[in-house]
Amino acid sequence: MGLRRVGRVSARAGIVVTGTEVLTGRVRDLNGPWLADRLLELGVELAHVTQCGDRADDIDAQLRFLAGQQVDLIITSGGLGPTADDMTVEVVSRFCGRELVLDDGLERTIDEIVTGLMARFPDVDADAVRAANRKQALIPAGAQILTPVGTAPGVVVPGTPTVVVLPGPPRELQPMWRAAVATDAVQAAIAGRTRYEQHTVRMFGLPESGLADTLRDAEKTVPGFDRLEITTCLRRGELEIVTRVEPQHASAYTDLLSLLRDRHGREIFSTDGALVDDQVAELLAGRRIATAESCTAGLLAARLTERPGSSAYVAGAVVAYANDAKIELLGVDGEVIDAHGAVSEPVAEQMALGALRRFGADTGIGVTGIAGPGGGTAAKPVGTVCFSVVVRDDDGAVRALTRTTHMPGNRSDVRERSTTIAMHLLRRALIGAG
Amino acid sequence: MGLRRVGRVSARAGIVVTGTEVLTGRVRDLNGPWLADRLLELGVELAHVTQCGDRADDIDAQLRFLAGQQVDLIITSGGLGPTADDMTVEVVSRFCGRELVLDDGLERTIDEIVTGLMARFPDVDADAVRAANRKQALIPAGAQILTPVGTAPGVVVPGTPTVVVLPGPPRELQPMWRAAVATDAVQAAIAGRTRYEQHTVRMFGLPESGLADTLRDAEKTVPGFDRLEITTCLRRGELEIVTRVEPQHASAYTDLLSLLRDRHGREIFSTDGALVDDQVAELLAGRRIATAESCTAGLLAARLTERPGSSAYVAGAVVAYANDAKIELLGVDGEVIDAHGAVSEPVAEQMALGALRRFGADTGIGVTGIAGPGGGTAAKPVGTVCFSVVVRDDDGAVRALTRTTHMPGNRSDVRERSTTIAMHLLRRALIGAG
Incomplete structure (x- = not known):
């Protein structure tokens, strides 16, 4: 892996990831890498990412460090919740030399969101929660509010550097970052960026x-x-x-x-x-697919149904871990299992055909392999996986694309990688390039 | 998320993770979280983790920042290779005010390692490689050498703070960290640590x-x-x-x-x-489980089979996305679907029973819900999911634990969270605490 860098100066940014659970490695930080990617797309140079726990002094020290490094933009993630250890807005406010002020409109917005959520937890003292959440309506004077996606609002504080304060949960941070980029303050801060x-x-x-x-x-x-x-x-x-x-x-x-x-x-x-997932989804439009999985154990069905609307072309799946399940549910011939072993191309093909018939589908895929750590032999070591895609063409004929691969890695690697290989075989079979 | 912190001083540390591929988010940093865990075990307080690219000024700035934060120990990872963009030892040496000196014994050690490796790559110019690797035998005067696990040696530079320089690949860093902890310099630096x-x-x-x-x-x-x-x-x-x-x-x-x-x-x-996964695995010992999944689409089967040995108790799964698949493969009554809808407790229960029967299992679980973004109604909004666990007891009687939940979030959140809820319901049903 590597990067060839063009040695040219553009707008510079730093990211501050707060949260003891991230600092201590209990929760994997997804925001740093995601924001790094977005900055790269924008042509803004990322100089530093820093992580610290929920401590005002540490957050402040990191902000000062980045400012000292002459970044144009600082993005923080985390610490926007209602409890006492959520302190990012307060620390940023002080760092930017601005007072904290209560925003009435924002307080109403948060109230509405929280009232809606409380309906699910009738036992909780709604007044206490609302009081705690009021703290979230305090923002640095003159800052621009980023409307909450969850319950926590973000802010953009204009200045040198401009500071964008975002919540920790990725599903909240991501849309709010997009809103932040659209603000005048952020656009001004990154005006020096290179357009790529x-x-x-x-x-x-x-x-x-x-x-x-x-x-x-x-x-x-x-x-x-x-x-x-x-x-x-x-x-x-x-x-x-x-x-x-x-x-x-x-x-x-x-x-x-x-x-x-x-x-x-x-x-x-x-x-x-386009990802292979996009391509397979497009190729499956108007078709009907079913999967028969052993070692991937449902991961392929789960991946095919990740996107909205996939119910139009995914009929279902059989995860047949046990041999008798392969025989009973997928109609695999027991003698074929005896002759070739459960991990073999003939069994993969029979699984694919079984799925196609069982679900009345026109596309079937069978995956059978040894994910490990046990179950390997000299002839079929751990990482041996057989795949078969069967496709019924318009004339009713069924053709098969069948492959065996040997892959490295542990149980999880083999399962994940098998799922990706299955997607690529599916793509090749469907474009008829198998 | 939050932390209540005891305001007591112990030994403090900071981690500097170098590498443009990590900073840009293309490669996930595994060293920061791993080292954070080790420090926690030792009772050393981790104050900051910083990441920067392969740039001398940025690495130096982060070292200075951490020293300014009065840490007792700095650990760096990455940048110890033979090429020009590997510069950590040189930067640390300057930061610690020590000259770089060639260590003859270390040069011989690296030579031996590299000669061994070169045997595998006959095309490579061995002299050029050896010259490049000679750079790796330059260490700060007075530093303690950490013997290479790959080709790159690490160093421990005593001082205030003490700096431990480790290579980037986790399989090299991890044993070398253990060697570093054993040195007098590190032991002195963390003498103030608290035992927890x-x-x-x-x-x-x-x-x-x-x-x-x-x-x-x-x-x-x-x-x-x-x-x-x-x-x-x-x-x-x-x-x-x-x-x-x-x-x-x-x-x-x-x-x-x-x-x-x-x-x-x-x-x-x-x-x-223990995780719920550990508990469910233990409760399933000697049993045989099958899942019937609609909205989770195989994620539950995949989760149940994550651990080695799960084939002993997981029989399989049916992912029944389409209604006719629920009827054909799981024996769900079409009239029950018409009367209650596909997302309903009676259907979840029939799915669970169908899985149990189909696979000759003694434990079945059915999950049917609306993951969204489409498909929601006023009565059953997106995020409505019905679960049913059926368990055959020793006396042959089958009992069911059935629940409906409403959860927030997008399609992926609903699918993931449903999988976790299913694990917990399974646990409750199996310990009979339903």
Whole structure:
């Protein structure tokens, strides 16, 4: 993994992640990486991420440190709740030299939200909760309010640096960040940013070293290659190549993409940002799919149904862990299991066909493998997984695409990666490129 | 989320995580959380974690920041490789006011390691690699060397603060941290640490504000409450309360636990660190479970099979998204669906019974709900989910525990939270406490 950086100065930012549960490693911080990505998209340079517990002195020290590093923008996450250890707004207010003032409109908004929530918890003293939440309506004088997505409002405090204060839960922070970016204060703070075009190429089935070779060649043959900022990332067998380029150097990216297509045309599955999930969802429109899963144990069905509207094309799934479940529910032939083993291509294919028939579907997929840590043999070590996709074509004929793979990693890795491989096989079978 | 902190000084530490791939969020930092845990175990207070890219000025700024915060110990991770953007040792050396000196013994050690590695890559110019690696044998004068686990040595630089420099790959960092702790320099730096006992209580079904009320009361009624350091964290409906206490104040924790049991006995499900997953796995030993899932779409089956050995008690699952799949595969009565709707307690119960029968299991669970964003009605809004657990007792009688809940959040939240609720209902049904 790596980054080729173009050495040019633009707007700089720092992120302060508060919360003892994050500092102590009990909760994984999702906000730092998510905000880092958003800043990258905007062309704002992220200089520092700092994490501290719910202590006023520590939060204040980090704000001062970042200000001393001449960042234009500070983003904080966490510490906006109603309890005494939620203190970010107060600390930021003091840091920015502004008084805390009660915002009446905001207090009413929070009241309405909290009253709605309280309906679910009839035992709780609503007055006490409302009093606690009143604290959340205190904001730094002159700050801009970010409407709560949960119960906690955020604020944008204009200045040098400008400070954006966001709540900790990612599902609240993310839409509120988008609102923050739209404010005049944030736009002014990041005015010096470099405007980039960003492109993403995704590949499946290419080792990282193969890509590294190609990029080394590109360095010699692609004019303007040094104007491209390229980040590569390998995740579960998928390689993601993100390239940022200023518009005046766009042809360097076009040339790079041509080279990638020449060398790795078969492995490239997306050049427009689409995920394999997007592509499979599109290919399944008007169809009806069912899965038969052993080692992935429902992860594939769960992934196919992640997006809204998937009930239009997902009929269902059978997770058949036990052999008798494979026989009873999916109609797998017991003799085939005896002859080839439960982890075998014939069984994967029979599972796929069983799912297709059972659910009256036109697309079926079977996955059977050894996730470990036990169950491996010399012939079929842990990480051996068989996949089969069966597709009924318009003429009624059923064709199958069947593969066996061997993958590294622990139980969780094998299950996750098998799910991704299944998505890619599904894609190939559905576009008929299998 | 929050922390009650005991205002007592012990040894304080800071962590500097370097690496552009971590800062930009492309690679998840595993070292910060891991080191945070180790420091907690040691009784060393972690004040700050900072992340920056591979830039000398930024690393130096973070070291200075931490020193200014009077930490006794700084731990760095990353930037020890042979290439030009690996610069941590050099920056630390300058920061500590020490010269970089070549260590002959270390150079020989690295040479041996690298020669061994090169055997695998015959194409690489061994001399060039060796020259590059020679840079890794430069250490701050007077520093203690940490023998490489990979190719990169670490160092411990005694002083105020003492600085421990570790490599980025977790499998190298972790054993080298253990070696670092054993050095006199680190032991001297953390001599002021406090020795704690740590306890974890987990609850389900209590709003955070309810716990906050109890903790406010505890402040008044529990002798020595101010000696407890309490962290609370809410995650998918589960509340986790971690308490650290010095051994001489252990009775304060015992009293707090009594109060929690009095007030929230029904909601407490674990006081020994066990997760609901651990408890369900234990309760299922010798049993055989099958799931019938609609909105969770396989997530429950996937969760039940996360741990090794689960194939002993998980028979399988049917994901029945479509109504006809509920009827065909699970034997749900079409008239019951017509009368009550697919999202209803009678259907959840029939799904659970269908799974139990289909898989010849003795425990079945049915989940049917509206994950959204579409599909909600006034009577059954998005977030309405019906659960039913059926358990066949030793005498052959089947009993059911059936519940309907309404939960907030988006599609992903509803699916995840439903999975957790299902685990808790399963637990209650299996211990007969339904």
